[in-house]
Amino acid sequence: MKREAVSPAPDLRYLQMLSRQYPTVQAASSEIINLRAILNLPKGTEHFISDLHGEYEAFVHIMNSASGVVREKVDELFAASLSKYDRDELSTLIYYPEEKLSLVSRDKTQEEMEEWYRISLHRLIDVCRLVTSKYTRSKVRKALPREYSYIIDELLNSNYEFHNKREYYENIISTIIDIDRAGDFVVAVCQLIKRMVVDHLHIVGDVFDRGPRADVIMDYLIDHHSVDIQWGNHDVLWMGAATGSRTLVATVLSNSIHYNNLEVIETGYGISLRPLAIFAHDVYKDTDCSCFNVKLTGDAAKYNEKDMMLSAKMHKAITVILFKLEGQKILRNPEFGMEDRLLLDKIDYERRCISIGGVEYQLADADFPTVDRDHPYDLSPEEDEVINQLTASFQRSEKLQKHIRFLYSKGGLYKVYNGNLLLHGCIPMASDGTQLSFSLGGKKRSGRAFLDYAEAVARQGYYAKPGSDERQFGMDFLWFLWAGRNSPTFGRDRMTTFERRLIKDEGAWTEPKNAYYTLYNDPAVCDALLKEFDLEGPHCHIINGHMPVKSKKGESPIKGGGRLIVIDGGLCKAYQPTTGIAGYTLIFNSECLRLVSHKPFDGKENAVRENRDIASSSEVFERMDNKIKISETDIGTTLQRQVDDLKELLRAYKTGLVKEDHRA
Ligand SMILES: O=P(O)(O)OC[C@H]1O[C@](O)(COP(=O)(O)O)[C@@H](O)[C@@H]1O
Numbered sequence: 001m002k003r004e005a006v007s008p009a010p011d012l013r014y015l016q017m018l019s020r021q022y023p024t025v026q027a028a029s030s031e032i033i034n035l036r037a038i039l040n041l042p043k044g045t046e047h048f049i050s051d052l053h054g055e056y057e058a059f060v061h062i063m064n065s066a067s068g069v070v071r072e073k074v075d076e077l078f079a080a081s082l083s084k085y086d087r088d089e090l091s092t093l094i095y096y097p098e099e100k101l102s103l104v105s106r107d108k109t110q111e112e113m114e115e116w117y118r119i120s121l122h123r124l125i126d127v128c129r130l131v132t133s134k135y136t137r138s139k140v141r142k143a144l145p146r147e148y149s150y151i152i153d154e155l156l157n158s159n160y161e162f163h164n165k166r167e168y169y170e171n172i173i174s175t176i177i178d179i180d181r182a183g184d185f186v187v188a189v190c191q192l193i194k195r196m197v198v199d200h201l202h203i204v205g206d207v208f209d210r211g212p213r214a215d216v217i218m219d220y221l222i223d224h225h226s227v228d229i230q231w232g233n234h235d236v237l238w239m240g241a242a243t244g245s246r247t248l249v250a251t252v253l254s255n256s257i258h259y260n261n262l263e264v265i266e267t268g269y270g271i272s273l274r275p276l277a278i279f280a281h282d283v284y285k286d287t288d289c290s291c292f293n294v295k296l297t298g299d300a301a302k303y304n305e306k307d308m309m310l311s312a313k314m315h316k317a318i319t320v321i322l323f324k325l326e327g328q329k330i331l332r333n334p335e336f337g338m339e340d341r342l343l344l345d346k347i348d349y350e351r352r353c354i355s356i357g358g359v360e361y362q363l364a365d366a367d368f369p370t371v372d373r374d375h376p377y378d379l380s381p382e383e384d385e386v387i388n389q390l391t392a393s394f395q396r397s398e399k400l401q402k403h404i405r406f407l408y409s410k411g412g413l414y415k416v417y418n419g420n421l422l423l424h425g426c427i428p429m430a431s432d433g434t435q436l437s438f439s440l441g442g443k444k445r446s447g448r449a450f451l452d453y454a455e456a457v458a459r460q461g462y463y464a465k466p467g468s469d470e471r472q473f474g475m476d477f478l479w480f481l482w483a484g485r486n487s488p489t490f491g492r493d494r495m496t497t498f499e500r501r502l503i504k505d506e507g508a509w510t511e512p513k514n515a516y517y518t519l520y521n522d523p524a525v526c527d528a529l530l531k532e533f534d535l536e537g538p539h540c541h542i543i544n545g546h547m548p549v550k551s552k553k554g555e556s557p558i559k560g561g562g563r564l565i566v567i568d569g570g571l572c573k574a575y576q577p578t579t580g581i582a583g584y585t586l587i588f589n590s591e592c593l594r595l596v597s598h599k600p601f602d603g604k605e606n607a608v609r610e611n612r613d614i615a616s617s618s619e620v621f622e623r624m625d626n627k628i629k630i631s632e633t634d635i636g637t638t639l640q641r642q643v644d645d646l647k648e649l650l651r652a653y654k655t656g657l658v659k660e661d662h663r664a
């Protein structure tokens with residue numbers, strides 16, 4: 001990892017400001033000592049995960065188990081002294097303390113329960129001590145749950161080996177049990193363990209779509225102690241819908257209806273689909289909607305014929321609105337260079353066919369009651385009304401707006417963090433190995449400059465004044481990020497929704513991937529890309545999501561001679577048949593980089609009852625030469641700067657340039 005050059009000396013005004021916080025030589029000196037101590041500790045553990053796609057149960061399990069790390073800590077302490085079953089029980093207790101407690105207490109007498117509490121608390125405190133040992137006491141204290149902070153601090157720091165302490169320690173535990181706080185206390189300690197095992201979480205895109213409840217994941221992330229997000233194509237899609245882009249509202253609904261995934265919209269965000277249901281029921285009454293049948297899995301298979309027909313009608317109605325609105329975007333933005341995707345005006349209704357890229361295809365459906373053949377991209381007045389109503393509901397949903405604000409504040413298109421470049425999709429490239437230029441906003445840009453520009457315009461879509469040209473372009477651009485030719489989040493030449501719904505010949509469905517996805521196998525290409533982000537050296541990587549790794553077919557997630565790692569392992573159920581696993585977590589601690597692959601998660605109930613876990617294999621693929629210290633990380637650079645500034649302040653106190661204030 002690279003440390004930046006020494007920072008310039010702070011000016012007098014800055015030193016005076018700093019002196020308010022550290023008003024004496026003593027105060028400044030003890031902060032320097034404190035920071036120096038932190039700089040010498042091992043770097044905190046980072047976890048990277050991507051493509052969560054609404055799979056909240058699997059996601060929460062991965063978080064609870066810290067992708068297998070909690071179990072490793074339990075084994076490290078107890079492999080020699082506890083049976084596998086007891087270690088399974090203890091691990092599950094840490095993952096799901098409330099649920100496990102109610103299960104355990106069901107068939108135990110009070111006496112048995114007290115014994116169980118005593119044993120469990122001892123074990124939990126041991127695990128807690130192990131996972132907090134790499135942090136300063138002050139950091140651990142800050143993370144302690146308020147109600148129990150004093151007691152936990154005491155228990156963690158009393159040395160059990162000394163006899164007098166032993167009694168004191170036992171006494172605390174007995175008192176907790178006596179006063180009936182043991183259950184609460186167990187929950188608090190379990191939470192602390194989970195909090196300390198992962199120092200920082202990176203979400204490399206695609207929280208939304210496909211799976212059932214992205215909103216539950218967003219709530220979880222908002223409460224997380226330290227997280228950043230790189231926007232995926234499905235995230236920008238929802239961001240655009242929340243800003244009021246009618247095209248993206250239509251896309252969200254079309255996708256969600258297709259995947260029969262409406263709980264997130266209706267229950268999660270309180271958005272009613274009633275206007276669409278009424279419209280579809282009425283306008284598509286006598287229309288063949290079989291090309292728009294929705295995917296039925298699990299419980300949904302119980303749907304009756306009537307429900308299914310209504311869903312297909314709604315799916316067709318919203319998808320036709322989508323085709324029209326996408327056409328309007330393409331026409332309004334010639335800079336996007338996507339005129340070849342204007343298809344609605346190319347339909348030959350008499351022969352029920354269409355010519356795309358010089359090839360003629362038969363259409364399985366050409367019955368579009370709302371399409372005016374002379375003005376195919378105009379919405380009918382009823383369509384206009386229905387999409388306006390739906391869009392207003394997206395904009396009014398407080399929960400959705402809260403989640404999207406969070407995506408804007410904690411997220412971005414890419415992130416450079418501790419020597420790694422994190423991004424969801426790609427850095428668009430041409431097949432000759434050069435970076436692809438985009439002529440957007442009147443200027444040609446590529447690579448990092450284009451990503452910076454794209455992020456700024458994506459923000460404009462949400463923050464610019466409603467009704468302004470900037471806002472409109474920002475919203476159009478969010479659509480470009482979702483489905484635009486070779487956009488950095490989408491990474492494909494075209495999105496063939498029209499073909500996938502209306503043409504049976506799958507030859508028309510292809511969505512050629514950007515050249516990045518072949519070029520990234522070359523270490524030199526990865527090095528050049530990393531260099532553009534000021535990253536150089538043996539331990540720098542690009543960390544990607546987006547393209548599920550077909551590990552079942554032998555594909556490795558590690559590309560470019562170890563320079564690039566794709567961590568989309570198919571957490572999303574829809575992709576598991578392709579990947580053969582159920583997701584990856586990349587773990588970067590002070591010693592190594594390793595990839596954990598997960599097995600499919602079969603529900604919380606089984607996890608609690610039968611101690612089922614999903615972390616399967618863990619493969620270390622890069623070891624650090626020495627244990628990385630905080631001083632070598634990005635935070636370390638900031639802390640070192642503070643040390644330098646404080647030293648400067650000390651000098652200023654000594655020369656009288658700034659005066660001490662002993663009254664403060
Ligand atoms: O099966 P469907 O609903 O047609 O979805 C396929 C669509 O999803 C996409 O793959 C986008 O989603 P991903 O980014 O998750 O792959 C499109 O490229 C493609 O058109």
Ligand SMILES: [Mn+2]
Nearest residue numbers: 206232233546
């Ligand atoms: Mn994606």
